[in-house]
Amino acid sequence: MSDADLASHLAEVTGRILLEVRASGLFSAKALGKAGDQTANQFVCHALREVRGEDGLLSEEEKDNPDRLAMSRVWIVDPVDGTREYGEARADWAVHVGLAIDGQPAIGAVALPGLEGGTLLRSDQPRPVPPAPDKLRMVISRTRPAAEAVAVAERLGAELVPMGSAGAKAMAIVLGKADIYLHSGGQYEWDSMAPVAVALGHGLHCSRIDGSPLIYNQADVYLPDLLICRKEHAGQIFELIAEVTQVAD
Template sequence: RVHAERVWIVDPLDGTHDFGRPGSIEWAVHIALVVDGSPSAAAVCLPGSRRLYGTAMTTAQRPTERVRPVVITSRSQQGEAEEVAAAIGGVVRSCGSAGVKAMAVVAGSADVYVHPSGLYEWDACAPAGVAMAAGLDVHGVDGSRLEFNKARPVVPGLVISRPEYTGSVLGALRW
């Protein structure tokens, strides 16, 4: 697959733990077509909330009215997210799968999604593709451009942010 110009990267159940919790809607389905290392078409479906986001039909929504910016992260990574929130005067919220968190930024209910450690390509590719198509900034936590379909299918963490926060967020993540 790594030598192929085009490859599909699919996560049929992003957020397995949350899927197994009775009543949880914090899980997703991801699919992305990668061409030369970049997602060229992608979709993230949130079946529990009956939402579908895709590169051909999504633009970032204006943030909902709030006093402080929202940084969304995993329940297990709130410490790192607190540093990011402090840099932008924000608050931290946590929820389930990578797709749910990324689409919260696309939908306007969060301003930044940060996953400070390595992430498998199938967890990051479709959310990154949809977020980029929506006009959001997408990077590795080291500020790098994400590249997919590598021999080792791991990206160096994930940051999805509204452009006005990107510089401060990446600065806070350079420990």
């Protein structure tokens, strides 16, 4: 099985497992999130160690193993991105399975099991990204919207679209449900690696908000900001980020 097929298979199966855990009816919303995290993590990590045992592994739900830093190939996974949304039976949560090669987001799969019928997006099988509407739409956190994102949206005249998980936000751009994902409120490598690989595979712009590249498999896995958008919008957004940053200073 190719790396891309494996990432996609694991994301899809993990999504089905999570839906079964939720359908059991045995957990409160808070307990469901914990049960989902642990169950999904065990499946993904056991599977990767079984079929890609020579590769490194970084998961949100496991203690970090620094041995990965010496490896060229490192799987970076978030078994449930948007634990709160999953526990609340919302649609805006995701499963991330990605492979970084020499720090680059090489392969990614993002499952959105909460959407009707489920949706799986792959870095190696791009679909056409719908054109942007006249009034742009920016996805923001539904609980902690970043001040920079709100300020940039105001200057653009963009509509704000509150949403849960990072994966759901990033895939909203790919699916044409939104146009800009600007985040500056703090994230980790597992929050963005697989979604960024998928977005890049679909021809979108992906970077830090200062324009520098997103580099993975670092000793410090804190990766607090990113911008995902259509390439034709990136220049204007960077200009507006600089404006709002100067105002804040």
